[in-house]
Amino acid sequence: MKSQVSIRKKESKREEKKEQILQSAMTIFSRDGYYKADVEEIAALAQVGKGTIYRHFESKKGLFLGVVEWGIKIMKNTIMEAIEDIDSPIKKTTHAIKTYLEFFERHRNFYRVLIQEITGFREEVERIFRKKYLPHICLIEEELKRGIEIGVIKDINTSTAAYALIGLTNSIIYKWLISDKEYPLNNELDIILEIWLRGVMVKE
Amino acid sequence: MKSQVSIRKKESKREEKKEQILQSAMTIFSRDGYYKADVEEIAALAQVGKGTIYRHFESKKGLFLGVVEWGIKIMKNTIMEAIEDIDSPIKKTTHAIKTYLEFFERHRNFYRVLIQEITGFREEVERIFRKKYLPHICLIEEELKRGIEIGVIKDINTSTAAYALIGLTNSIIYKWLISDKEYPLNNELDIILEIWLRGVMVKE
Amino acid sequence: MKSQVSIRKKESKREEKKEQILQSAMTIFSRDGYYKADVEEIAALAQVGKGTIYRHFESKKGLFLGVVEWGIKIMKNTIMEAIEDIDSPIKKTTHAIKTYLEFFERHRNFYRVLIQEITGFREEVERIFRKKYLPHICLIEEELKRGIEIGVIKDINTSTAAYALIGLTNSIIYKWLISDKEYPLNNELDIILEIWLRGVMVKE
Amino acid sequence: MKSQVSIRKKESKREEKKEQILQSAMTIFSRDGYYKADVEEIAALAQVGKGTIYRHFESKKGLFLGVVEWGIKIMKNTIMEAIEDIDSPIKKTTHAIKTYLEFFERHRNFYRVLIQEITGFREEVERIFRKKYLPHICLIEEELKRGIEIGVIKDINTSTAAYALIGLTNSIIYKWLISDKEYPLNNELDIILEIWLRGVMVKE
DNA sequence: AATGAATGAGCGTTCATTCAT
DNA sequence: TATGAATGAACGCTCATTCAT
Structure with a gap:
């Protein structure tokens, strides 16, 4: 019988893989786009067999959505942690944008994946967006509302x-991505x- | 000997096709994206044979670039015509944006084509952008400069x-595109x- | 009403075409082989429309067989004319071979057409061969028989x-064709x- | 860890396929010629999927060259084994030709493949010829030279x-191939x- | 559980042939 | 009669997915 520990060890190994x-x-999708990306190359880069990918993800599409999620x-x-202790709506929003920029500066690949042509399953991507990305926009909205309430925002x-x-x-990020310098x-x-x-902002 | 008239008739028929x-x-590319789009379906929709497409465009890629151009x-x-008679930088820019919005309202499909990320020939798309689209941004820049000169822009x-x-x-267009209502x-x-x-704008 | 002369003129013009x-x-088939050869290019080289070829030949295959014939x-x-006045079997054969070599030296293209991969309609080519080429071999056979009769051939x-x-x-011709010099x-x-x-020959 | 034995088993299975x-x-190429031959039919005859062919050969062209090689x-x-123990130049050449005839009698298909005229990559076929076939002709040349040296050949x-x-x-082989009986x-x-x-031979 | 050889649906492209002008 | 624009069957090749080991 397998001990709880060894099961947990296995679980974590699975997660690692x-x-x-x-x-x-993400690396391949960002370089080649969804359609051009080759599952075999992804497997090779991850140093696993092609079949293993299909143990973790239902399909190529599922893998892409997994990457997005x-x-x-x-x-x-990253953003939440960065701004949780800030109180002022303006400062909070400002810092959120700052962190957002820094995040993409560090993870250009992810931005490239996000803006990808995901036609044909736009619906699913948007579901993820709505569930995972929009709350983030709502955050800004909330801050705006608070700003309106306390009279610093129009x-x-x-x-x-x-x-x-x-x-x-x-x-601005896009401009930066395509710029040479x-x-x-x-x-x-x-x-x-x-x-x-x-x-x-309301005029001072 | 063919008359000039009949040659011109042929030419115009060719252009029409x-x-x-x-x-x-444009319809198919906007619905399916570059890779998923099927040349045969484009031909069917245009009510021509598959081969006819290849008489007008070198390849699927060439067709896509043709659509973009x-x-x-x-x-x-459309935009140039709409703003050519306007003089004030602010009004000119304002009207350009208005026309821009109206244009995409009428041609949502084209917007969907434009924002596609076609890996592998990003370069060519960007060359077209630089030659045909960026002058349009320059136009705004020029108006901004004029605005700065005459002191209405910071x-x-x-x-x-x-x-x-x-x-x-x-x-904003993107938000509109994905909105249900x-x-x-x-x-x-x-x-x-x-x-x-x-x-x-400078503070009044 | 068209005169006999003008009809004949037309006929000869047709033959010319x-x-x-x-x-x-022949030029294109010899350069590209049957399958790679492009009917359109043949038409262009002959300075006629593609359709005109199909007025003279039933199909691409028919055109190829036409060239062979x-x-x-x-x-x-060429060979017959060259040897008709010669009497001795040995000399006649000798001269036939000489003319044969000279002919291909002048018409390399035709040799290339002849040895072509004509799979799929080998039957028809062979019918032409049998009807047009084999008599030529028979000619040699006849000379051989005559040589045997008169005792100069084994x-x-x-x-x-x-x-x-x-x-x-x-x-030998093949060796010459593929040689550089x-x-x-x-x-x-x-x-x-x-x-x-x-x-x-019999031993002297 | 895979055992050496199972790896070897796999290798041999691969070779078998x-x-x-x-x-x-070879069967299809000999029946239809290079261009007419259909890769899908070759796959069907070999009882493998179309894709499998492309795991073993780069392209249709590569497959053809593979067959030639x-x-x-x-x-x-076959020929080398048959003649290696023979010493006399005349007998060696004689036996080489004999084996050559026997080989093609057993493998008519291969002869049909060999004489194909595949435009566009004549060069590669000839490279194989030069590397693999011409040594065989050289063998005859060498025997002829030896024969000249020892005075049995002119x-x-x-x-x-x-x-x-x-x-x-x-x-002679060609004549035999096209004959009915x-x-x-x-x-x-x-x-x-x-x-x-x-x-x-020198006159005795 | 992990692998990667095998598969075959799917698609871009070509080109012989047709037919309206 | 001559043309060449239009056609679509045909085919080489790719690659996501499966499954025997």
């Missing part, structure tokens, strides 16, 4: 404003805030 | 501000301008 | 001997005769 | 004479030797 696969998948979870945790459609901030930030992405934080905050 | 193909290709040309012309990095505006607008995209113009203009 | 097509087809006819005529299986001569000659094919006549004649 | 494919490919290797070995261009023998033999090819050995040897 799964992370290995997710990591490799995994990445979003890490991103969310009485604006918070949903659109939140999307605007994300979109604005994303386009490697300037620190963080430099752009000020201009993002300059533009966005001026727009949403 | 090419537009038919481009139109169908075609769409950008129409978009550019002395800001015009390139980043232009990207910010495009990104902000795009994210079909509210008019134009409604969002005000909030875009509210946010962005406040950010770039 | 057909020869143009045959000539072009046309070439064999010319070859046969009493040998004439069919095999004729094939042996043709095969021997063909292999362009030595005159005629040089090899002596060795062919040396080998073949010594073998078939 | 490869030979199955080569055998089927495989056949030549077997042919060479002082003749050995290269041309060797080609002559091969060509002569091949044309199935006479034993070996019957023709005597006449080949009669013609060729008498031609190259």
Whole structure:
């Protein structure tokens, strides 16, 4: 009979292998895109057999969604941890964006996966987005609402404003990704805030 | 000897067929993405044989690039025509964004094609972008510069501000695309301008 | 009403066009082989429309067989004319081989067509062979028989001997075709005769 | 850990499957020629999936070259084994031709593959020929040279004479292949030797 | 549980042939 | 009669998925 300990050891080994696969998948998906990516190459990079991937994920599609979910979870945790102790709505939002930029600066691959052509199963990706990514936007919305309440933010459609901030930030990240010179992405934080905050803050 | 007239008739028929193909290709590419899209289905939708597509375009890739180029040309012309008579930098930019929104409201499919991430020939797509799309961003930059000169715009990095505006607008379009309810995209113009203009305009 | 003369003029113009097509087809078939050869390119080289080819020949296959037949006819005529006035069996055969070599030296393309992979319709090609080419071998056989009768040739299986001569000659032509240096094919006549004649002649 | 034995078992199974494919490919290539041959039919005949062929050969072309190489290797070995113990140049050559005839009598398909004219990669086929087939001709040349040295063969261009023998033999094989009645090819050995040897031997 | 050889549906592309002009 | 634009059957090759070991 297997002891609890050895079962747990096995479990953790299994998890480890799964992370290995997710990591490799992210690398390949970000380099080649969903359709061009080759499951065999992902397996080779993860140093497992092709069949093993199918023990952990239902299909190539499932693997891709797994990567998206995994990445979003890490991103969310990173941002949440970074801002949990901040109280001021403006400062909280500001720091969230800062952390967001830093996260993608460190994980360019994940951004490339996120903006991927995921046609054909947009629905599922969006379900993940809604479940895992949107709460993050809601966070901003909540802060905006709090900001409106305490009178530092204009009485604006918070949903659109939140999307605007994300979109604005994303386009800056995109510009950075396709640029040749490697300037620190963080430099752009000020201009993002300059533009966005001026727009949403009440005139002093 | 063929008359000039009959030659011209043939030419125009050829163009007509090419537009038919481009139109169908845009529909399918926007629904399925580049890789999933089936050339045979595009042909069927355009009511031509598969071979006919290859008389007009070198390959599936060439067809996709053709769609991108075609769409950008129409978009550019639409916007240019709409703003050519406007003088004030702020009004010009405002109206450009308005037309941009209206254009994608009418041609959602094209937007879906544009944001595709086609690995393996990102380079060519970007070459088209640089040649056909970026002048459009430059236009905004120029207006920003003029605005700075005449003192209605803050002395800001015009390139980043232009990207910010495009990104902000795009994210609003994206939000609209994935939304279930079909509210008019134009409604969002005000909030875009509210946010962005406040950010770039000098305080009154 | 069309005059006889103009009809005849038309007929000859038609024949001229057909020869143009045959000539072009031989060039392309010899360069590319049957399957790789492109009917469109043949048409372009003959300076006619693709459809015109199908007025003169039933199909690509028919065109190929036409080329074979046309070439064999010319070859046969060339050889026949060259040897008709010669009487001695040995001299007649010798001169036939000489003319054969000269013919292929001038028309390498035709040899390339003849040895082509004509699988799938070997039957038809062979029918042409039997009807147009074998009489030529029979000619040699007849000369051999006459030689046997008059006692200058050994009493040998004439069919095999004729094939042996043709095969021997063909292999020499093949060797010449694939060689880089362009030595005159005629040089090899002596060795062919040396080998073949010594073998078939009675010891003096 | 896999045992050496099971690895060896796998290897031999792989080789077995490869030979199955080569055998089927030879059958189809010989019946249809390179271009007409259908990879799917080859797979069906070998009782493997289409994909399996591409695990063993890079492409259809690679498969064809594989068949050529495989056949030549077997042919060479067969002939070499048959003549290695013979010393006299004349007898050695005689027996080589005999074995050559017997080989093709047993493997008509291979002959049909060999004489194919595959435009577009004649070069590669010839490289294999030069590496695998020409040594065989050289063998004859060497025997001829030895024969000249010891005075049983006339002082003749050995290269041309060797080609002559091969060509002569091949044309006999060709005649046999297209004949309806199935006479034993070996019957023709005597006449080949009669013609060729008498031609190259010094007059007694 | 892990593997990777085998599979075959699926798709891009070609090109002989047709037929409206 | 001559043309060449249009067609679609045909085929080589890929790669996600399966399954015997």
